[in-house]
Amino acid sequence: MLYNTKLLSVVFIGLFALYAITKVVKSNQGSRSFKTQIASVDTAQVQTIALYPQIAQQKEIKFVRGKQGWVAQQGKTQAMAESGKISALLADLRSVKPQRLVANDASKWATYQLTDSLCTRVKLLGNNGQELMTLLIGKAGTGGESFVRLPNDQEVYAIGSFLAANANKGFNDWRNQEVLKFNLPSINKISFKYPADSSFTLIKENSTWKMGEAIADSALVIQYLGSISAKRSNQFVDGFTPQKQPDFILELSGTSPVAGAPNARFIVQGFAANNEVYIRTSVNPSALFVGKTSGLFDTIFKAKGDFLKKEPVDEEKKDNN
Numbered sequence: 001m002l003y004n005t006k007l008l009s010v011v012f013i014g015l016f017a018l019y020a021i022t023k024v025v026k027s028n029q030g031s032r033s034f035k036t037q038i039a040s041v042d043t044a045q046v047q048t049i050a051l052y053p054q055i056a057q058q059k060e061i062k063f064v065r066g067k068q069g070w071v072a073q074q075g076k077t078q079a080m081a082e083s084g085k086i087s088a089l090l091a092d093l094r095s096v097k098p099q100r101l102v103a104n105d106a107s108k109w110a111t112y113q114l115t116d117s118l119c120t121r122v123k124l125l126g127n128n129g130q131e132l133m134t135l136l137i138g139k140a141g142t143g144g145e146s147f148v149r150l151p152n153d154q155e156v157y158a159i160g161s162f163l164a165a166n167a168n169k170g171f172n173d174w175r176n177q178e179v180l181k182f183n184l185p186s187i188n189k190i191s192f193k194y195p196a197d198s199s200f201t202l203i204k205e206n207s208t209w210k211m212g213e214a215i216a217d218s219a220l221v222i223q224y225l226g227s228i229s230a231k232r233s234n235q236f237v238d239g240f241t242p243q244k245q246p247d248f249i250l251e252l253s254g255t256s257p258v259a260g261a262p263n264a265r266f267i268v269q270g271f272a273a274n275n276e277v278y279i280r281t282s283v284n285p286s287a288l289f290v291g292k293t294s295g296l297f298d299t300i301f302k303a304k305g306d307f308l309k310k311e312p313v314d315e316e317k318k319d320n321n
Contacts, residue, residue: 026186037146038098038157041124041133041172043052043090048125056170063174074171077238080286082176089166093124093133096148105154111154112147114138140164172234178284179268179296180233186254186264192301193249200304209307217309224302232268233296235276237288246280247272248301268300 006265027246043139047065052058062073063081070081102112120137138156149156188204202211209216248270256264266287267282270291277291279300291297 004159035098037157038096038159039093039133039135041093041094045092045126046090046124046132047127049086049193050123050125051167051169052121053168054113054120055168055170058117058121059171061171061174072171072174079236080176080284081174085166085174087168089122089163090228092161092163092166093122093135096135096159096161096163099145099160100158101155101282102147102158108156109149112138114147116148118176120164122167137164137167151313161313171237175234175236176284176287177232178235178298179233179279179281179289180228180266180283181230182252182264182266182283183257184222184229186224186257187252189252190221190225191251192255193251195247198303202307211307213303214308216307220307222307228230228300231296231299233279233288233289233294235294235296237290239272240278240282240288242271242273242278243270246270248277248297252299270297270301279306299303 049063051061051063053061059074063070063086064073068080069083070086072079072081103109110118113119114136116136118138122133122135122137123131124133126132134151136149136151138149140162141158141164142147144160144162145158146161147156147158147308148163190202191199192201193199200211202209202216204210204221207218209218209221246269250268252264252266254264256262265282270278271278277294277297279289279291279296280287289296291300
């Protein structure tokens, strides 16, 4: 009986020692593979962003910080970038922290779209082209997750960020897409300048909109202004330079919402060419937009009848005729 008790004690001690050793080994393995910080960067030091989005077959897009904001470049095409989207991308990259380790060898890279050919790659550069960070971005997970890895590491991590969606965009999605942006109540004059004698002007007097001697339908005018007050488009025209004066002009003017600031004034120009109308605005003067086939022209440039109240049809008179 005493022998059996001693034997059981030895077996128990052995099993406990084996359990303790296993825990220590696993703990050491985990500490080698799971990072508390994948990458971080001082975004104020970033001067250039090189992006290779998967959605655009990894064709390079460069963003260069300038005095007027970020400039986007792809090949020979340059355009002002939308600052809010660049800020969101940099905010995601400021501190990349893992939520969990999802794979620790290359066999799983394709599952998370993190092979060299499937991923979106982003590189941040400082002064003199100094590389500050390079990160490979895979697919989006559920619940606002993105999957990432470092270029020379095997491990794939899930991070709590919309980085996969924020980074994987084509060139036009990064460009400044503003066509018009203004404070609707501040506008008190709308001028349409067209070829021949079809031009006209709407003027607001107190709460009434007038078109010459005629009274315009104020509801229609307000509806029109509302439809263009925050107008955007991603249909850009590159490689076309207007060679003549605009065929169509819209001018919006009014008071400034800020005391002491210049009065509000916004201009939209339409250039007819190549069976199209190309749109340029004072809000985004470096961009040209497709107007005719995109519907932008019809949204912005209206006829007199679009602001006159439609008389109801007298069905009785119509039947008698």
